[in-house]
Amino acid sequence: MEISKTNYISPFSTRYASEEMQEIFSESFKFRTWRKLWIALAKAEKKLGLDITDEQIAELEAHKDDVNYEVAEAREKMVRHDVMSHVYAYGLQCPKAAGIIHLGATSCYVGDNTDVIILKKASRLVLEKCAQVLKNLSEFSLKYKDVPCLAYTHLQPAQLTTVGKRATLWAYELSMDVEELEYRLSKLLLLGSKGTTGTQASFMELFDGDEEKVKKLESLIAEEMGFDGSVPVSGQTYSRKVDAYFLSALSGIAQSAYKFANDLRILQSFEEVEEPFEKNQIGSSAMPYKRNPMRSERICALARYVIADSLNPAFTAGTQWFERTLDDSANKRISVAEAFLAVDSILNIYINVTAGLVVYEKVINRRVMEKLPFMATENIMMKSVKNGGNRQELHERLRVHSHAAAAKVKLEGGKNDLIERIENDSAFPVTREEIERELDPKLYIGRCVSQVEEFNKTVVEPILAKYHTEEIKTDLKV
Numbered sequence: 390m391e392i393s394k395t396n397y398i399s400p401f402s403t404r405y406a407s408e409e410m411q412e413i414f415s416e417s418f419k420f421r422t423w424r425k426l427w428i429a430l431a432k433a434e435k436k437l438g439l440d441i442t443d444e445q446i447a448e449l450e451a452h453k454d455d456v457n458y459e460v461a462e463a464r465e466k467m468v469r470h471d472v473m474s475h476v477y478a479y480g481l482q483c484p485k486a487a488g489i490i491h492l493g494a495t496s497c498y499v500g501d502n503t504d505v506i507i508l509k510k511a512s513r514l515v516l517e518k519c520a521q522v523l524k525n526l527s528e529f530s531l532k533y534k535d536v537p538c539l540a541y542t543h544l545q546p547a548q549l550t551t552v553g554k555r556a557t558l559w560a561y562e563l564s565m566d567v568e569e570l571e572y573r574l575s576k577l578l579l580l581g582s583k584g585t586t587g588t589q590a591s592f593m594e595l596f597d598g599d600e601e602k603v604k605k606l607e608s609l610i611a612e613e614m615g616f617d618g619s620v621p622v623s624g625q626t627y628s629r630k631v632d633a634y635f636l637s638a639l640s641g642i643a644q645s646a647y648k649f650a651n652d653l654r655i656l657q658s659f660e661e662v663e664e665p666f667e668k669n670q671i672g673s674s675a676m677p678y679k680r681n682p683m684r685s686e687r688i689c690a691l692a693r694y695v696i697a698d699s700l701n702p703a704f705t706a707g708t709q710w711f712e713r714t715l716d717d718s719a720n721k722r723i724s725v726a727e728a729f730l731a732v733d734s735i736l737n738i739y740i741n742v743t744a745g746l747v748v749y750e751k752v753i754n755r756r757v758m759e760k761l762p763f764m765a766t767e768n769i770m771m772k773s774v775k776n777g778g779n780r781q782e783l784h785e786r787l788r789v790h791s792h793a794a795a796a797k798v799k800l801e802g803g804k805n806d807l808i809e810r811i812e813n814d815s816a817f818p819v820t821r822e823e824i825e826r827e828l829d830p831k832l833y834i835g836r837c838v839s840q841v842e843e844f845n846k847t848v849v850e851p852i853l854a855k856y857h858t859e860e861i862k863t864d865l866k867v
Contacts, residue, residue: 410511432446434492514733518733518739520856523849526560530844538757549757580626581607586712629702643692646736654685663682665746688739741865766787
């Protein structure tokens with residue numbers, strides 16, 4: 390594709406979104422889907438007794454993919470109506486069928502039904518990419534399920550967790566997003582053939598007032614287009630709440646990715662876990678030593694966009710007057726498309742990062758051992774009580790020793806000497822050997838290992854069985 394140097398081009402096209410997602414929201418996909426819908430309408434109308442021939446339908450089928458864009462564009466400049474311009478262009482290619490194209494329908498028959506089809510197809514691609522992220526995180530979590538690391542509450546060191554267990558937190562939130570998007574897809578219906586204000590009056594006219602045929606028309610179209618049915622009632626359009634629901638689900642994915650990327654940026658500053666860094670990659674124009682987490686930063690940037698963008702269809706849904714107003718159109722064609730393109734971009738990076746995470750176990754262990762003496766104090770106290778010590782006295786002495794050891798580290802830049810202080814305090818009836826036995830990090834990780842294994846078996850594996858049909862690998866364009 391030749392890139393213009395003088396006209397604005399969306400970064401989603403040049404830097405971020407995949408070719409597959411861009412194709413779903415392309416003009417080509419839209420107009421080819423319009424033609425499929427016109428064919429579905431003609432087939433259904435013929436089946437229900439209207440004067441439409443097999444020859445006319447065959448002619449429509451023969452030209453369903455070779456859209457004559459130049460003709461449609463020239464016509465639209467004249468009549469200022471995109472749907473009627475494409476009806477005209479299709480009719481020139483199909484002269485025998487020209488009179489029955491779009492028979493009884495209004496513009497939203499092709500416009501809105503196509504949008505619903507796009508929602509379905511784009512969401513499926515999102516689910517497949519979510520599954521790939523989950524597969525990557527699953528493999529990572531199982532590999533590091535028993536590697537102790539510092540856990541944090543309030544971004545302050547708390548008790549221990551494991552590197553793998555932390556990864557399940559990222560995966561679980563994404564699995565919740567998969568479930569939410571699945572639910573939205575399970576409720577997704579076509580607009581159907583509702584007419585200009587949703588009353589189906591034009592189709593009642595076509596079928597001489599036969600309501601059963603008008604209802605059957607919708608079910609035949611839905612079946613042809615791969616849907617379980619059409620919405621029970623509507624104005625001219627499908628409810629714009631549908632867009633709000635889907636973008637809310639996409640916002641959820643963005644939120645989960647944002648959480649992961651922020652965590653990774655902090656871990657990278659701790660030098661515990663890093664995103665991939667290529668051999669010739671430059672981290673900073675001024676500081677050659679830097680290894681900036683640019684992939685994770687890009688996830689965060691795009692995630693903020695999606696979260697903010699998800700408000701657009703909410704406002705649109707609330708401002709649709711009566712049976713419809715057109716102020717949804719310009720906003721909708723930007724906000725919905727770019728939300729999917731942005732989430733696709735986020736998932737491309739998420740896949741790339743999780744496929745190449747780098748773990749520095751020695752750094753992680755060093756940082757654990759710096760804090761572990763404080764975490765081991767309760768175990769040491771209990772051991773001392775078993776050996777005859779006084780629990781209340783020991784608790785107070787541990788409080789004093791802990792604060793003194795912390796001050797030595799923070800104020801003097803010294804080594805944590807809490808264990809030595811305890812060992813040298815005669816109030817603690819424990820040996821050095823007994824103390825050191827309490828300094829095994831794996832004593833403090835609880836059920837991390839089994840939690841990781843159970844989570845992957847019960848949550849991740851069913852998702853992979855549904856959506857992970859082939860390995861997805863992504864490379865960053867920039």
